[in-house]
Amino acid sequence: MRGDSRWWMLLPAPVRELPADLAVVIVAVLATAGSVFIPGVNQTPLRVVFGLAFVLFVPGYALISALFPEAGELPEEDADTDSGERAPAGIDGIERVALSFGTSIAIVPLIGLVLNFTPFGIRLAPIVISVGGITLLFVAVAAQRRRALPASEQFQVPYETWLADARVELLEPDTRTDAALNVLLAVSVIIAVSAVGYAVAVPQQGESFTEFYLLTEGDDGELVADDYPTEYTRGETGSLVVGVTNQEHESAQYTVLVQLQRVEVANNSTTVLEESRLNRWQVQLAHNETWRLQHSVTPEMSGDRLRLAYLLYKGSPPAEPTVDNAYRELHLWINVSDSSASLASELPSAAPHSR
Template identity: 60%
Template sequence: MAGTPAWKLLLPRQLRRLPADLAAVVGVVALTNLAVLLPVVSDTPVRIVAGLVFVLFVPGYAFIAALFPEDGSDPDDDEAVTNPQAEGIDGIDGIERVALSFGLSIALVPLVGLVLNFTPWGIRLLPILVSLSGLTLVLTGVAAVRRWALPADERFRVPYRAWLSAGREELFSPASRTDAALNVLLVVSILLAAGSVAYAVTVPKEGERFSEFYLLTEGEDGDLVADGYPTEFQRGESRSLIVGIGNQEHERTEYTVVTELQRVERVGNETRVQERSELRRFQPTLEHNETWHRQHEVTPGMTGERLRLQYLLYRGSPPETVNQSTAYREVHLWVNVTE
């Protein structure tokens, strides 16, 4: 076919006939799926940029394109005189189309998530990606069929060639020096704004540094829960606890967990340790955003009421004096140990 690029001939006939805006919708869907699913690309800012455009605009645009396949431009006065029916065109103009696309996308995406919540797949990345992509492609197909059914002069089309021509003329052939200076200022502002957004995406602000430290137990169904802690022991009897650490330090961190059973007394507002017995030490090393769980069989060697089973967390090696004041994090249980 004369005038058709060679690469377009490789595409199916339906894709070659797609209007430019609907072809762009299909391209964004494909790019988003690649950015999310490809191992190398999924860790780059391309995934964030493509995902934002896809979620916030594309499904709504496809829906609006299916609803309004006709051109919504205002008819010329001469046409309105000779053809009174032209005044009743049902289409919408470009600004309305863009505004409704954002609004409908914001409405459609939560609706898809709500439907997925009642399915076996649930609200997870892959089901959401597949559902939104499928919905968008179906709407794009409906929009293309409805446009093809209209006469060529009534179909909606994005006048991107006219925009490019007008922009090229405005930038490179300004009417005055003032227009030229304003054009340069506009281009610099756009570049600065794009650079700021790119920097914010590629170099996100580092959040607060902290480590999670907690105790869990294993429920009857095998799940780990923060409930049902053992408080009654017999000396020499083992009871199980799960020690947990979550690294949110934004760097690889070495930890030391020291477990002690202590006999304490209250003196005013102060808790004094009368006797202590170290039970176990753990020394895990975690990457950022990594979670560590370890089962600890607690076997007390001393007896008494209101003994404190204390877990102390240190970053790195603990100091010579191991107590609550020198620890980075601390959790404890009050237990009774009998003979």
């Protein structure tokens, strides 16, 4: 025990004298940073638990502690004097908690707004560091202002009083009815905490779907869903980017087929007259994983309004893949000219001559 006391005395005086509630704020900031930046821990529900308190309550509580270091109620011997009644300068516990939530909701968006105009941007790491740093600054100011007050006027969280009252209410009830109500209250709290913990640890899955899309590469190298090539020459190639994103909440295997189809549209019905298979890929994706591939399209038939169809299947495709039996389908209408016809159109016509 003496060894522990000597170790404690080695700490700086401001740390030894730090009020318990401000020490909890510092621990909350460090725990949140750890749950965000420590590998493995940042994939657990702890990140959500600490993150909610960190955003909704902790910075506001630190600010309110810096603004109101006084206790909400003065001791009875100081409350009444010969000169009249002395009004307390601080706020009570309920007001402190309410203002902590309100100021936290105001502080965090303001920090995000400032970060938006900096090179760091609104990203996870800058937000955690900025909010945590400002919270620790508020804690330092709050501790200094609280130490400047007489001990009787300093705000203190009455932990010991709460624990003593709770022990008396739970373990020494006045009647059997109070004992039964205490048991019911304890069971209700356990059920409520368990329900919240389960909701955080096992969140409900959203809608299951797969994103399937075509992109092109712009002049600046960015991928955009615009300016698709629609004019081709038979035997020559064009470039497209096909993408798949798995949002099925489970691992999935996909097959992507690319077909060039000559179709006939009549009476709201589309009939495939001729088709040629251009490409085929198989890919295995985990949940929330994306696959993209830049590839070349080389038409093997010519004609106007040919359908360049991309067919997506989960697993292996059927023996006769069509637009109707595909899991997802994309298509472009393209025109393909013969190379000989294209060359002939580019040559100048011969002028007639006579001998």
